[in-house]
Amino acid sequence: MTPAEFKSGRRTLGLRQRDIAWMFGVLPRQVIRWEAGTSTVPTSVALLLSAYREGLITPRWLVEHLGAPA
Numbered sequence: 001m002t003p004a005e006f007k008s009g010r011r012t013l014g015l016r017q018r019d020i021a022w023m024f025g026v027l028p029r030q031v032i033r034w035e036a037g038t039s040t041v042p043t044s045v046a047l048l049l050s051a052y053r054e055g056l057i058t059p060r061w062l063v064e065h066l067g068a069p070a
Helices: 003-012 017-024 028-036 043-053 059-066
Strands: none
Touching: 003 028, 003 043, 017 028, 017 043, 017 059
16 A cells, blocks of 8 residues: 555545554554655555445444544
8 A cells, every 4th residue: 555545545534643543553653654655554554444444344343442542
């Protein structure tokens, strides 16, 4: 997943950078790095973002499995 695809996917889903950071257990600055292309988007992150986009993972599922965001 390219940085542009990642950023576009996040925006299409209406997610903030801090939402993505919470979903993947990273700091918001890591999301900024993925979007800027200074760090590669991990395959696991790309797959989970795609699953979220396809409706296979819902916000409710995330809260049930990860707890409420801080």
